[in-house]
Amino acid sequence: MFIGIIAVIIASIVKMKMKNIPLRELEWAIVIVVPLGILGGTIFGKAFIPGMIWYHVFFFWEPGMSLFGALALGTAAGFVWFYKRSKVTMISVWVYADCILPNVLLGQAIGRWGNMYNHEIMGHIVSYQSLGWMADSIRNRLFYFPPELAQVNVSSSMWDNIQNLAKNMPINASTDAWINAINMSSDIKVSNVEALATALASPIQYREPLFLYESMANCFLWFILTFIVANLSRWIQGKNKYPWDINPSAYPGWFNNKYKSLPESQVSMTTAQKPIKYKKVMIKNANGEEREIKMSFYMAWNKAYYWYEADEHQVDLLMEKQEKNIEREREIYEKLDFMKTQEKNSKKRIKTKYQSKFNNLAKGTDKYALVKKDYDNELVLMTKNYKEQRKELHQELGGFWRHFKPNPDARKLEEINNPNNYWILRCGVLTGGYVFGYMLIRIILETHRRPEELFVQNYPIADFIVLAIILLMGIAIIGIAQFLSPYKWREVGWLYEKSY
Incomplete structure (x- = not known):
């Protein structure tokens, strides 16, 4: 896991340096995303294991890490961080995502080898001879431990004694033979002899190296995204359009x-x-x-x-218009802050105004109740007035949807930065390609997994539905990044696939 994380970081640094993107945001992202990703992986991977002691879900050094849990929490944290910082750096969050997310495939490819040592993520049962193309150090690990071993608590030194006993046992020894041998041995003391004997008598069933297939597929997808997809627009243009x-x-x-x-x-x-x-x-x-x-x-x-520099006069006109919009937003926010302070002071004045009246009246009297009613009505009226004013200002801003408010000059901005109308692969497409490509790999290999090793454990139909939905999300990201975003939300002064 550690080597995989280092590989992702190094590859991301190289990609960002090639684009001359400052590394400061990445440095902080590592501090934020890596711990949260590990936390998400260990919680999601162990939370659904039957009989798991609740606090063991935080033991990330033990087997049972979930790739999807790590990706979900890590990606969410990374998106929030880079989205917030993009407002300062004026670098699109899609640029950060394209520099980092495809490299996660390298971490996944390396991390899958941990499954071999933990005897996890195997495929269908195969013969030992059919695995002859693999090194013995790998082939001899391609089996699952019998489930009965989970019922036996055996120390490492005790395993040495069991291995010595096994050397003197027939290859196809029965469970009863193992029970007798264990009971007769003075060096082996276990709480559940029958479970241990059943496990030792179970034949070894060798399986497909599913983890290896996924590791190789991840490396191939990383190569395709990094060296082929990323350069498609340099190689593919219409006739006489180069x-x-x-x-x-x-x-x-x-x-x-x-x-x-x-x-x-x-x-x-x-x-x-x-x-x-x-x-x-x-x-x-x-x-x-x-x-x-x-x-x-x-x-x-x-x-x-x-590196093409757009017409300076046209850029200045768009920048001037953009700055006016920004200035208007700033004025609204300042007005909202002022209104908040004003409302607080108005409440204090009303309270002070009526406090002297309350002091001269006895509680429970009709006159006290009448004054209290006037006090409440004045507070309600004042609050309602400020609320309506705030609502008008928020409506002008656009409310929550202001974060997705289109820029009316985005298409014009695109035209002056690409006057020859080249076909360009947009930032964000690699991110969508990662989501789509990995989901496709996972759906194909999921048909070879055991039910308890599915993304949605023991529910294959739900598992494939969820994976298909995520795959469609990858397609949606590609579509939005390529065909919608450049003409709706881009602004002057930001870095996308080029500097605007």
Whole structure:
């Protein structure tokens, strides 16, 4: 588990460094998410085990960790943290998710090997010979311990004595033979001899290395997401829609059918957020050798889109409009805070106003009751008035749904940042791909698991329904991130798949 966590952290750091994303938020996320993920894994993995002592659910060092429990609590904590920090860093929470979540597959792949040592997550029964393609150190562990062993408390030193006894027993010794041998041995003292004998007499049933299949599938999915899916928009464009098709002189290189290199004076330059790097080459021609420049495939895409700097005037107009909206929201929040203080002071004034009247009246009299009624009515009226004013302001903000309020200029912002209308894979798609891909792997392998090792233990129908729902959520994330979010909620100054 520890090695898996380290692998996820290292891979995430590399990904964020490649995007020049500050690591401060990741550092704090590690402190928050890792402990909560471990807590979720151990609680969810042990809470449903029959006869489990309640406080043992917190013993994360013992077998019985739930991957889904760790993912659920860890992901929830990570989303809250990064969503809150995104308002400060102006980096989309989807960017953080894409840098981290696919790398969880590495942790899952490594963590599955712990199942081998714990004799967990095996598949169907197979012959020992059919596992000959595996190393003996793995093959000899591919079996479940008999359930009767759970009824016997045996120390490690006692197991040594049992192993010595087993060397002198026939291979197919019966339960009765084991009972007699254990009773006759002075070195073996256990509370439940019959359960131990039944377990020792049980034949070993070797099984498929299901944990290994999942580990390999996770590694394959990580490779697909990291190196193939993430680069799809660089490789796949419509006919004559590549940057070097639209403006050949701006992108000389091996990929350009017209210009493999060009003199620097002939290369079309554009305004970029970072310096564009070119490689100098010497080209032979009729006049001898001439120095020209060319660029790499990835640098061409950086120049065309990822580092492309939108028209400054248009960006300023959108920024001005955005700042006005932000300023109006700030004014409303300040007004709400002022009203809260004002309401508190009004209550104090009303209380002070009537306190002197109450002091001069005896409780229980009609006059006291009349004054008390006036006091209550004035408080209710004042509270109602402030409540209506707050309601109007909250309605202007948008209430809870203000967090999902579309930006009317989002489509315009997208157009000025992608004027050539390239097909671009959006931030968030890798996150949805992780959810969809892993659920697909899990659903396929779930058909080989024992009922007690399902995600929803012992309820296969409910298990597949839940997994299918999560898989559909992955598809929904892909759809929203790719086709909806760029045209509804993006704002000036934020980092998405590129800086806006």
